[in-house]
Amino acid sequence: MEKYEIRFKKNNLDKILKNLFLNKDKEQFCIVLAKKDVINQFVIFKEIEVFYPKESDVLSSSLTHISIKKEFIYRILLEFNQRVDIDTLIEIHTHPFLQLNDKVNFSSTDNEDEINFNDYLKSNYSNLNYASVVLSDNSYEARIYLENEIGKIKIKELDVNKEILNxxxxxxxxxxxxxxxxxxxxxxxxxxxxxxxxxxxxxxxxxxxxxxxxxxxxxxxxxxxxxxxxxxxxxxxxxxxxxxxxxxxxxxxxxxxxxxxxxxxxxxxxxxxxxxxxxxxxxxxxxxxxxxxxxxxxxxxxxxxxxxxxxxxxxxxxxxxxxxxxxxxxxxxxxxxxxxxxxxxxxxxxxxxxxxxxxxxxxxxxxxxxxxxxxxxxxxxxxxxxxxxxxxxxxxxxxxxxxxxxxxxxxxxxxxxxxxxxxxxxxxxxxxxxxxxxxx
Incomplete structure (x- = not known):
């Protein structure tokens, strides 16, 4: 069984978390362009570059939602077409409305939007891998859209063993x-x-x-x-x-x-x-x-x-x-x-x-x-x-x-x-x- 994992360059995940949680009054969003590598049963997606939408790229946002203009996504896809060092698009967004001990999950709106976007990518960018991540203050959930299913994907730096010291x-x-x-x-x-x-x-x-x-x-x-x-x-x-x-x-x-x-x-x-x-x-x-x-x-x-x-x-x-x-x-x-x-x-x-x-x-x-x-x-x-x-x-x-x-x-x-x-x-x-x- 294949194991999927997202990996980041030195300190870059910390920078992403800092940027995304700088304003906790609204949901935040970014896109990571990555490169896929495979060794035996391990499939690793290595962060190459991160893109944040400007204020002008956001249609609307609040504590419980964010809507990004299509032009921002098109610019990212154009980047994909012009480069050979990337083959994966990873969406990351936050759920800042959760309480401290609440476990984060994808919402029904997330599910519908991502399935539609994945269908669009499959039709127009067959060589582009697609994954998504949702973050809260103390947890995350991530998934990878495969050929005929949605699989789980880990983020190494966030996947910490919670075993209690005896x-x-x-x-x-x-x-x-x-x-x-x-x-x-x-x-x-x-x-x-x-x-x-x-x-x-x-x-x-x-x-x-x-x-x-x-x-x-x-x-x-x-x-x-x-x-x-x-x-x-x-x-x-x-x-x-x-x-x-x-x-x-x-x-x-x-x-x-x-x-x-x-x-x-x-x-x-x-x-x-x-x-x-x-x-x-x-x-x-x-x-x-x-x-x-x-x-x-x-x-x-x-x-x-x-x-x-x-x-x-x-x-x-x-x-x-x-x-x-x-x-x-x-x-x-x-x-x-x-x-x-x-x-x-x-x-x-x-x-x-x-x-x-x-x-x-x-x-x-x-x-x-x-x-x-x-x-x-x-x-x-x-x-x-x-x-x-x-x-x-x-x-x-x-x-x-x-x-x-x-x-x-x-x-x-x-x-x-x-x-x-x-x-x-x-x-x-x-x-x-x-x-x-x-x-x-």
Missing amino acids: KKYLDIYERNIDYMGLNNLKKIFSTEKISIVGVGGLGSIVAEHLVNMGFNNLVLIDNDVVEYSNLNRLVGAKYKDAQEKKLKVEVVKKHLLEINPFLNIKSISSEVKSDEALNELVESSKVFLTTDNHSSRALVNDFCLKYFIPFISIGVNISVINNAISDISGEIIKIFPGDKFCLRCLQRIRQINVDYENIENEKIKEKILKRGYLKEHKEPAVKTLNTILASLGVDSYVNEFTNYNRESSILVYENNKIPIIYEDNISIKNKNKNCYVCNL
Whole structure:
């Protein structure tokens, strides 16, 4: 069964809600033009542009109705005819007359108007998808007009889990409340799903920090097993785990459940490109990208940008030249839907590395190394550096709920002579302006 969902660019849904509820004495209206994308059973409509009618576009309005002039709708349909980046029209209107606890529903007038409009669109714009949303102060209802039926459609940011915090949960996180506030703790608890791609020495610490901060719904994605060389930094791993070559995701999952047995954790011991992993990613409210290879980072970068999934990329680096440390550093990069930058245009992903890692023929890989196109070696890895970057990354995510600090897209940590943390705006300024991924 297909699942339908509307997704918005960074902060744009908040802007729409603010605009539509600025005047609560009258119904308000807007149209969202969107682009449809399909992956397996998920059908996602990504917001491209929002149009609000001017006063001159409104025939009449009151607390219980709004009537828009046909000329405004025609201008929108003309826009559709002239563009290739949109294929969906979504109507949004408010019901401001409802009481605080009343659940919003489409009225009989809404039903009649929309059915007539849908019939008109089918006759004249066969390639245009049509959906509608009605909003109140505390609820929404949304539907998509399909070929022979009307289906339900979700808005990810408004579809929050309403599960009540139980006492056992609050006992664990009592000391978090004064730091982030009870309401924020409730939001964090209700966050749908956080996926961590790469559950090694960095990702396992991220997972532990998320659990310690109160997040309870995690997906761990990694197909690797525990080795002896992982024991200096892999959270929860024991010597016996390396002996038995246990899966990293299972070892970390067991460790997290020992901290909080009430967690909802799913472990996926396959590559991130597997259908199982991608199905979890596409439903995630946030993805932490903590792998150390270019091919998986490229895949997650491109996938998250395509399906409007916000993600946080965390990387660490220890360089050694002539047996001496030349650099200790790391960075956190936060990317939201609609941001005009990504790991590719920031040159954090090298396509030659991606291609090399995807080659299955070992002889060809040997030739590439011999010719000096690439150097294959394992850099030093220590838990102290991983912990600092994981802490900064998770803290930046928590800040999306608390708004204690100013948001930063790229945060850099260096520990050369003296530890420093600074914001990197130069990378965004100097990005590749012709990126074929984030500029689409």
